[in-house]
Amino acid sequence: MTAGLPQPEEVPGFEEIPEPVPVQGPRSARTAAAAVVATAVLVIGGALLYDVIAVRTGHQARPWRAKLAHELATRHLDDPWVLTGAGIAVLLGVWLCVLAFTPGMRRWLPLRQEGAVIDRSGVAALITARAEELPGVDSVAVRVRQNRTRVTVTGAADPAGVQRALRAELARIPLAGPNQLDVRAHRPGRHH
Numbered sequence: 768m769t770a771g772l773p774q775p776e777e778v779p780g781f782e783e784i785p786e787p788v789p790v791q792g793p794r795s796a797r798t799a800a801a802a803v804v805a806t807a808v809l810v811i812g813g814a815l816l817y818d819v820i821a822v823r824t825g826h827q828a829r830p831w832r833a834k835l836a837h838e839l840a841t842r843h844l845d846d847p848w849v850l851t852g853a854g855i856a857v858l859l860g861v862w863l864c865v866l867a868f869t870p871g872m873r874r875w876l877p878l879r880q881e882g883a884v885i886d887r888s889g890v891a892a893l894i895t896a897r898a899e900e901l902p903g904v905d906s907v908a909v910r911v912r913q914n915r916t917r918v919t920v921t922g923a924a925d926p927a928g929v930q931r932a933l934r935a936e937l938a939r940i941p942l943a944g945p946n947q948l949d950v951r952a953h954r955p956g957r958h959h
Contacts, residue, residue, distance in 0.1 A: 797866045804863065876913070877943040887911040890940060894918060897936040901929055905955060917949045926952035 818832045828836075842849050875884040891909040894916065898907040903924030910917045916937060920929050930950045937948050 797869070800862075800866055873913070876911075876946075879941040879943050885940065885942075890916070890937075890942075893940065894933055894936055898929065898933060901932055904929065911946075914945065915947045915949060917951070919951045919953065921953045921955060923954060924952065926950065 815832070818829050822828050838848075844850075874887050876887060876890065877884055888911075890911045894909045894911075895907050898904055898909075898918065898920060901924055903922045904920055905922035906920075908919040918929075918933055920926075929952060930948070933950055934948050937946060
C-alpha cells in the first residue's frame with residue numbers, strides 16, 4: 768500500500784460489494800431421467816462395442832453376447848420373452864417421448880433469492896403493462912428469453928424515454944442473471 772492513502776474502509780460511504788453468487792435455475796424432472804437413459808446407453812453401447820472390437824481382433828466373443836445372439840436367432844416372435852421385451856421397449860419409448868414433448872423449466876427465470884423463480888410470461892406482462900402506461904405507445908410486443916428481452920413498440924413515443932422506462936421496470940424484477948433489454952420503436956405509417 769502507498770503511504771498516505773486512506774484505506775477503503777476509512778472512506779465515508781464505502782461499501783464493499785459482495786461477489787455475485789451464481790444462482791442455478793430450476794431443474795426439470797426430466798434431467799434425472801435423461802441422465803439415467805444416457806448412462807444406460809453409454810454402458811450398454813460401450814460393452815457391445817468392446818466385445819465387437821475384441822471379436823474383430825481375433826478374440827472370442829463374451830459368453831453373454833454369444834448367448835444373446837443365439838436367443839435372438841432362435842426365438843419366435845410369439846415367444847413370451849420376445850413379447851415382454853417388445854412391450855418394455857414400447858413403454859420405454861413412450862415414456863421418453865412424453866418426457867421429450869412435455870415443457871421443461873426453460874419458461875422459468877431464476878430470481879436472486881435462492882429457489883425463487885418467475886415465469887417468462889409474468890416478466891412479459893410486467894414490461895407490457897409498463898410500456899402501455901407510457902404516452903404515445905399504441906401497441907407493444909414483448910418476447911422474454913433467458914438472457915434477453917426484446918420489446919417492439921408501435922406509436923409516436925420517444926424511443927429513448929421508452930428504453931429508460933422499460934429498463935427501470937426490468938431492473939425492478941430481481942432476476943439472478945443479467946437480462947439485456949432490446950427496444951425497437953416503430954412509428955405508425957412507416958413500412959419496413
